[in-house]
Amino acid sequence: MxxxxxxxxRTAIAYLVASLCLAAVAEGYDWAHAATSRGLWMPSYLHLxxxxxxxxxxxxxxHWMFPKPLFPSLPVLEAVGWASFAVWNLGxxxxxxxxxxxxxxxxxxxxVVLLVAAALHGIGALGWALLxxxxxxxR
Amino acid sequence: xxxxxxxxxxxxxxxWLAGTVLGVLLLVQKAAPFHAQLWVLLPVHYEFLLWGWLVxxxxxxxxxxxxxxxxxxxxxxAACFLSPKWVWGVFVLLNTSLLLFCVQQLSAFASLLPxxxxxxxxxxxxxxxxxxxxxxxxxxQQRQAxxxxxxxxxxxxxxxxxxxxxxxxx
Numbered sequence: 497m498x499x500x501x502x503x504x505x506r507t508a509i510a511y512l513v514a515s516l517c518l519a520a521v522a523e524g525y526d527w528a529h530a531a532t533s534r535g536l537w538m539p540s541y542l543h544l545x546x547x548x549x550x551x552x553x554x555x556x557x558x559h560w561m562f563p564k565p566l567f568p569s570l571p572v573l574e575a576v577g578w579a580s581f582a583v584w585n586l587g588x589x590x591x592x593x594x595x596x597x598x599x600x601x602x603x604x605x606x607x608v609v610l611l612v613a614a615a616l617h618g619i620g621a622l623g624w625a626l627l628x629x630x631x632x633x634x635r
Numbered sequence: 636x637x638x639x640x641x642x643x644x645x646x647x648x649x650x651w652l653a654g655t656v657l658g659v660l661l662l663v664q665k666a667a668p669f670h671a672q673l674w675v676l677l678p679v680h681y682e683f684l685l686w687g688w689l690v691x692x693x694x695x696x697x698x699x700x701x702x703x704x705x706x707x708x709x710x711x712x713a714a715c716f717l718s719p720k721w722v723w724g725v726f727v728l729l730n731t732s733l734l735l736f737c738v739q740q741l742s743a744f745a746s747l748l749p750x751x752x753x754x755x756x757x758x759x760x761x762x763x764x765x766x767x768x769x770x771x772x773x774x775x776q777q778r779q780a781x782x783x784x785x786x787x788x789x790x791x792x793x794x795x796x797x798x799x800x801x802x803x804x805x
Contacts, residue, residue, distance in 0.1 A: 546684070550689065554689075554692065563636060591662065595662075595665070598665065598666065599665075606666075607666040607667060608666075610662060610665065610666035611662075611663060611666045611667060613662065614659045614663050614666065617655060617658065617659055617662070618655065618656065618659045621651065621652060621655035621656075622652065624651070625648045625651060625652050628644075628648060629645070629648055632636065632641050632644040632645055632648075633636060633641065634636055634637070634638070634641065635636075
């Protein structure tokens with residue numbers, strides 16, 4: 497299994513645990529304070545789960561199992577993969593922090609952080625698509 | 636990797652990009668509102684990433700990797716579900732349903748489209764389920780035939796020799 501796949505799968509598992517912890521703590525807080533803060537944490541929970549866990553697990557396994565590319569070479573694609581990994585995870589962490597704080601009304605700086613996170617998500621998603629596209633091929 | 640699987644996987648990546656672009660637009664709208672009507676696209680964002688990306692990717696990988704060779708002669712009933720044309724039909728139905736859903740969200744008057752989109756999605760999912768069941772049944776038949784053959788020739792077989800088993804589609 498290539499190192500990128502191993503790192504992606506380990507990171508995906510960390511996001512699975514993180515998303516479930518977030519949901520458990522937030523539900524516990526709501527129960528203890530008779531509050532309904534779902535609107536604040538639900539988007540972060542869903543994105544940690546689907547973009548952190550599900551998607552990174554898919555890209556990790558696909559990078560391991562899909563046919564080797566004819567062009568560009570595998571090292572070039574791996575470099576794209578590592579860059580996407582860095583950009584994607586930075587974007588995901590930034591949005592996880594900034595989104596609830598912005599919705600809670602914590603001010604303008606978080607809007608800027610969220611815009612940066614949006615840009616990082618876009619670049620990261622393009623990187624993941626570039627990583628897999630040449631590997632979907634016949635013999 | 637067979638052609639149908641490649642089409643499923645390429646389409647999945649296209650929906651991945653389209654769904655992410657919508658997500659990025661919605662995130663920008665949240666941070667710096669510029670067009671309130673954009674929230675109409677939230678269900679399209681869900682639909683593209685759940686059905687267009689995740690489900691379509693799963694179908695493509697399943698078609699590629701499941702045992703049972705497509706196009707193997709068998710009963711006419713099973714052969715229908717096993718034919719690549721059947722799976723092409725699933726591909727067309729699923730993607731039509733996603734595009735119909737997107738059009739419906741963008742046009743307020745098209746009230747019948749969601750029903751068509753859901754019906755197409757249901758037909759695609761049922762079609763693929765029948766294909767997978769036929770593939771697995773074929774695999775079981777082939778395995779049993781090999782077992783019978785092996786047990787018949789067992790006395791002459793070299794110790795530890797194994798059948799090749801059905802291969803995944805090329």
